[in-house]
Structure formats: C-alpha cells, structure tokens
Amino acid sequence: MAASQAHQLWIIEAIGLKLAASASHIDSPNASLTLGQRLYAALRESIQSGALAPGSQLPASRRLAAALGIGRNTVLGAVERLVAEGFLRAQPGSGVFVAEWQPPPPAPRGGSDVLPPLSARGTRILDFERTLSGRHSAFAPGVPALDRFPRERWQRLLRRHQQRAPTAWFDYQSQGGVSALREVLCDYLQLSRSVRCHPGQILITQGAQQGFELVARLLADVGDTLWMEEPGYGGAQSCFVSAGLALEPVPVDAEGMNVAALAADTPAPRLIYVTPSHQYPCGVTLPLSRRMALLALARHHRAWIIEDDYDSEFRYASAPIASLQGLIEEAPVIYVGTFSKVLYPGLRLGYLVLPEALVEPFRRANARLHREGQYLVQAALADFIGEGHFARHVAQMRECYRQRQAALREALAPAVARGLVLSAGQAGMHLVARLDTLDEERTLVEQAAAADILLSPLSQYYLRAPVQAGLVLGYAGATPAEIARAGGWLARRWLALHGAD
Numbered sequence: 001m002a003a004s005q006a007h008q009l010w011i012i013e014a015i016g017l018k019l020a021a022s023a024s025h026i027d028s029p030n031a032s033l034t035l036g037q038r039l040y041a042a043l044r045e046s047i048q049s050g051a052l053a054p055g056s057q058l059p060a061s062r063r064l065a066a067a068l069g070i071g072r073n074t075v076l077g078a079v080e081r082l083v084a085e086g087f088l089r090a091q092p093g094s095g096v097f098v099a100e101w102q103p104p105p106p107a108p109r110g111g112s113d114v115l116p117p118l119s120a121r122g123t124r125i126l127d128f129e130r131t132l133s134g135r136h137s138a139f140a141p142g143v144p145a146l147d148r149f150p151r152e153r154w155q156r157l158l159r160r161h162q163q164r165a166p167t168a169w170f171d172y173q174s175q176g177g178v179s180a181l182r183e184v185l186c187d188y189l190q191l192s193r194s195v196r197c198h199p200g201q202i203l204i205t206q207g208a209q210q211g212f213e214l215v216a217r218l219l220a221d222v223g224d225t226l227w228m229e230e231p232g233y234g235g236a237q238s239c240f241v242s243a244g245l246a247l248e249p250v251p252v253d254a255e256g257m258n259v260a261a262l263a264a265d266t267p268a269p270r271l272i273y274v275t276p277s278h279q280y281p282c283g284v285t286l287p288l289s290r291r292m293a294l295l296a297l298a299r300h301h302r303a304w305i306i307e308d309d310y311d312s313e314f315r316y317a318s319a320p321i322a323s324l325q326g327l328i329e330e331a332p333v334i335y336v337g338t339f340s341k342v343l344y345p346g347l348r349l350g351y352l353v354l355p356e357a358l359v360e361p362f363r364r365a366n367a368r369l370h371r372e373g374q375y376l377v378q379a380a381l382a383d384f385i386g387e388g389h390f391a392r393h394v395a396q397m398r399e400c401y402r403q404r405q406a407a408l409r410e411a412l413a414p415a416v417a418r419g420l421v422l423s424a425g426q427a428g429m430h431l432v433a434r435l436d437t438l439d440e441e442r443t444l445v446e447q448a449a450a451a452d453i454l455l456s457p458l459s460q461y462y463l464r465a466p467v468q469a470g471l472v473l474g475y476a477g478a479t480p481a482e483i484a485r486a487g488g489w490l491a492r493r494w495l496a497l498h499g500a501d
C-alpha cells in the first residue's frame with residue numbers, strides 16, 4: 001500500500017535533517033563522506049533504527065532529489081546500494097519499499113556478556129599461556145641474539161631472490177617447500193644430527209608449532225593420549241590441548257623423560273612428545289638407554305614419538321648429540337626442527353622429517369589446512385645454508401651464548417656460593433635456577449617485574465602439581481651488560497630472601 005502524502009513528506013524531512021546534521025558536525029563520523037555516502041548512511045540508519053518502518057514506501061527518487069536539493073543520480077546510487085544490501089526492496093511499477101526485516105534483539109547490557117564466550121577449549125589454551133618471550137632482554141627464554149643476526153647478508157639474499165623468483169612462487173604452493181632448501185637441510189641434518197632422511201621426507205612448515213599441530217591433527221584423534229615431559233614446553237602443550245588430546249605428564253629427572261616413573265594404569269600413548277637432546281626447560285640429555293627404551297615402548301604401543309630438536313646446535317663444549325630419529329631404521333619418530341633459535345623466531349620457518357609413508361598425507365594436509373608460502377624466503381634460506389653463512393652464524397652464536405651463559409653464572413655466583421642451585425650444562429639458551437618454595441618463586445617474579453626484569457617461573461611449565469619451584473633464565477637474547485645488571489639484581493634479591501647480604 002502506498003504511503004500517505006503526509007508520511008512521504010515526513011520521510012523527506014527526516015532524511016533532510018539527518019543529512020544536514022552529518023554535514024554540519026565536524027566530529028560526526030559521516031562528515032568526511034560524499035553526499036551520496038551520507039544519503040546512504042542516513043537512509044540506512046533510519047531503516048535500522050525503525051524510523052522507516054518495514055513495508056513503508058520511499059518517496060520517488062525524482063521527488064526526493066528535488067526536495068533535498070541534490071542530484072537524482074545521487075539518490076539512485078544510494079537507493080540501489082540499499083536494495084543490493086537487502087534494506088530496500090524495489091517493486092517494479094510500484095516503487096521502492098523498506099524491506100521486511102527483523103532487527104536482532106538488543107544486546108544484554110554489561111561488558112563481556114554481550115559477546116558469545118570463548119569455547120572451553122579456547123579458555124584452556126589461554127590457561128597454558130606462559131610468559132611470552134617477546135623481549136630482547138634478560139631473562140626472556142627462547143629469544144636468540146637478535147642483535148647478532150647478519151641482517152645485511154640476509155637482505156642481499158632476499159633481494160637476489162626477489163628479483164629472480166619464478167612467477168609460480170607467488171601462487172599457492174603444495175610441494176612441501178622449496179626443493180633447494182630441503183636438499184641443503186637434508187645434508188645438514190644427516191651430517192650434524194645423524195637424521196636418516198632424503199630431501200623428499202622434509203616438509204617445510206611455519207615453525208615447529210605448526211609441525212606439532214599437523215602431527216597432532218593427522219596422527220591422533222580428539223581424546224587420544226599424548227605423553228608429555230613434565231615440566232615441558234608450553235607452546236607444545238597448548239598446541240596439543242587445542243587438538244583435543246589428553247595430556248599425560250611424564251616426570252623428568254636428571255636424565256630427562258622417565259617413563260619408568262609412570263603409574264601402571266597410565267593410559268597408553270598415541271603420541272609421545274620429547275626434547276631428548278636438551279630437555280626443555282631442565283636442559284638434561286636423554287641417555288642412550290632411555291632413548292632405546294622409548295623407541296621400543298613407542299613400537300609396543302604403536303605410538304609416534306615427536307622429537308623436538310629445537311636448539312641442539314648450541315652445545316658449546318661437545319659435539320651435538322645424535323638425533324633419536326636416526327638411532328634405528330624406520331624409527332617411529334617425527335623429527336621436528338625450527339629456525340627460530342638458530343636464525344630468528346619472526347622468520348616462522350621450521351620443518352618436519354617424516355617417515356616415508358606420511359610424506360604425501362602430510363604434504364597434502366598442510367597445503368589444505370595452512371597453505372604453503374614464503375618460497376622466496378625459503379630460497380634465500382637455502383642459499384644462506386648452502387653458501388656457508390648458516391654454519392658460520394651457528395659457530396658465532398655458540399661462542400656468543402657460551403660467553404653469555406658464563407656472564408650469567410658469574411653474576412649469580414654470590415648466590416650460588418650460598419646455596420642457589422643452577423642447572424648444569426654447556427649448552428642451550430637458558431639456565432634453570434631451583435628455588436625452595438613456590439612462595440619464594442612468586443616473590444622473586446613480582447619483585448623482578450617491578451625492576452623491569454622478566455622472570456619465568458618454573459612452576460608454570462608443569463601440567464600438574466606437585467611442582468618444583470624455580471626460574472627459567474634466558475640469557476641468549478640479552479647483552480652481557482644486561483645480564484650483569486639483571487643477574488646481579490637476582491643474586492642480591494635471592495641472598496636477601498635467604499637472610500644473607
């Protein structure tokens with residue numbers, strides 16, 4: 001039914017008022033829009049607020065334009081857009097009407113109630129959030145010496161490939177990574193990590209985290225059990241939780257993951273996550289006898305071992321330890337590597353070394369779930385490794401971290417002399433300081449925050465109580481001066497808490 005003349009007049013006046021208001025108020029969100037955009041906004045607002053009721057007829061475009069003193073095309077443009085968006089309905093021969101539509105019920109008042117909440121899984125993932133090591137200072141764990149990264153050389157390699165890259169590299173990819181990178185990586189892994197592989201078994205990922213995610217999703221189902229080192233790496237814990245796995249903590253002792261300590265009724269694993277070369281965060285190395293036992297156990301349960309070899313390059317006093325994957329033929333192991341520690345975390349490049357049978361499914365699933373990319377960067381990285389810059393950088397970082405660790409030990413020496421226990425080892429990028437109580441841990445973490453020092457509590461690396469109190473002290477990303485300052489502070493605070501000056 002056509003609207004009455006009076007109603008049409010009212011509509012014109014109401015829209016005219018809105019238009020004038022949006023033009024005159026400098027701070028109106030519509031002030032910088034064109035006339036057509038402002039007309040569109042005025043009409044839409046009137047419809048959404050209910051001022052223009054569903055079913056009511058809009059004045060003819062010619063009339064509306066004349067009454068508002070604007071061009072007819074401006075009116076037609078705004079009306080067409082609202083028709084396309086479903087706010088107006090054009091009825092040929094009759095005119096344009098406000099569409100029948102139901103505004104959503106008003107949101108309940110009050111902050112977080114307004115939006116649907118996070119899922120239970122989402123909430124659990126956030127529970128696993130540990131101290132984020134996004135700071136290039138003492139004592140952020142896991143951050144390499146970003147100040148020592150050879151940026152200019154890296155830039156040159158990137159530029160080289162930017163110019164040369166085939167157009168296909170700008171497209172979607174599904175080959176598992178740049179073949180040149182997989183070849184040099186394969187050489188490196190065979191020689192320095194005793195990994196048994198050929199280049200085709202390597203799948204380039206966006207870091208270890210994505211590797212864990214793929215393994216969890218492709219080799220386990222929701223509710224399956226994963227054995228996890230206790231204490232262990234929070235990034236992997238969150239990833240496995242988000243895949244819906246049931247995490248079963250396995251105690252870590254002076255020789256690493258100790259499956260013999262598990263209760264007899266512990267659910268059998270589908271996956272076993274382990275950092276055998278340098279347990280994260282305790283820093284111990286899994287001895288050969290335990291490695292062989294773990295492999296036998298995985299075979300017995302038909303489980304896969306996820307070997308996270310995140311920082312094995314950084315042994316200062318001895319040669320790197322051979323991988324678990326390479327110990328026996330056809331080991332039930334997925335080897336996970338990352339460039340986050342050797343180069344820099346923002347690079348987001350890592351890799352999986354997969355048993356032959358898993359290569360195709362993983363390649364296809366990765367391309368489907370995550371999409372591949374960064375081929376240009378991968379090609380630059382292949383040259384970085386192939387031309388010897390990688391080996392040189394690793395050697396320099398080994399020396400740098402050896403010195404930084406020594407600086408930390410020196411700074412903490414007064415406390416160590418009075419009983420503070422530090423983890424042993426000539427490897428890695430962090431040390432663990434053991435504390436007597438969780439209260440002491442909390443006090444130190446809080447006091448450090450006030451002094452702008454980042455302390456990661458060891459208790460947060462545990463899935464379950466009881467926990468060992470302590471501090472994970474990353475030193476690799478901090479300068480010697482910063483280590484001396486923060487280390488000196490920590491030694492003094494620890495001594496004060498223990499009644500010694």
Ligand SMILES: Cc1ncc(COP(=O)(O)O)c(C=O)c1O
Pocket residue numbers: 141142206207208209210233235275280308310337338339340345349350
């Ligand atoms: C034990 C462990 N594994 C893997 C990684 C690397 O993860 P990504 O490659 O996702 O940066 C880290 C980094 O902190 C780590 O501590």
